[in-house]
Amino acid sequence: MRIIRIIAPWLLSLFFTCSWAGAQDAPPRLEVFAEVGGSFLNNGSGQISVGAPICTGPVCPAIVPPEQPVTVTSSFSKTARLFTGARLRITRHDALEANYSYSPNRLAFQEGMQTFGAAYNRVDLISFNYVRYLWIKTRVQPFATAGVGTNRFSGGPSTVPALEVSVGPDNGWQFAWNYGGGADIVLQRHLALRLELRDYVTGQPNFITGTSHNIVPSAGIVFRFK
Secondary structure (H helix, E strand, O other), X not given: OHHHHHHHHHHHHHHHHHHHHHHHHOOOOEEEEEEEEEEEEOOEXXXXXXXXXXXXXXXXOXXXXXXXXXXXXXXXXXXXXXXXXXXXXOOOOEEEEEEEEEEOOOEEEEEOOEEEEEOOOEEEEEEEEEEEEOOOOOOEEEEEEEEEEEEEEEOOOXXXXXXXXXXXXXXXXXXXXXXXXXXXXXXXXXXXXXXXXXXXXXXOOOOOEOEEEEEEEEEEEEEEEO
């Protein structure tokens, strides 16, 4: 009995110590993050119909020939992107994320070698992602992610006079999805550095056809809570 009385406190102490250590190993459930990076969108092309009045003499009524299709290409400026959101851990390796990002990419149109005025100058994106952590036992914790959301091109003039087309104040909210990966570098239990690369995929704006890819490398700070 004396031996039991001596050993029991040590066993209880060891039990609570191990339990505390195990709890310390578990990653915090909730985190918020803020990142900054680049925003690189691919170009696209589309067709518009253009007809110009012509006159065959010094005094005559204008003659409007049949409209002709003209191929127009688009290009976005390369710029920075702000990215923020929150993650909720479901298990040690699985998390759900809600995020918002903004970038001031400017859209310009070209017809042949001639560049016309800009149309949009802002890209907003809201997304909901699933995140899978591949490894959590070291300070460097890589992850893969994929999700769906909505994207909007907006800002700038509502028409491009040189092309005789109207682009509207915004392109409306479009379906978008994204995928990518990155890594958290855990500085301390409640603070980490995040590096990642994502591709946001949606439709091209306005009359431009095809798929828009927005490549976004970013880095930022993660605040982790229980």
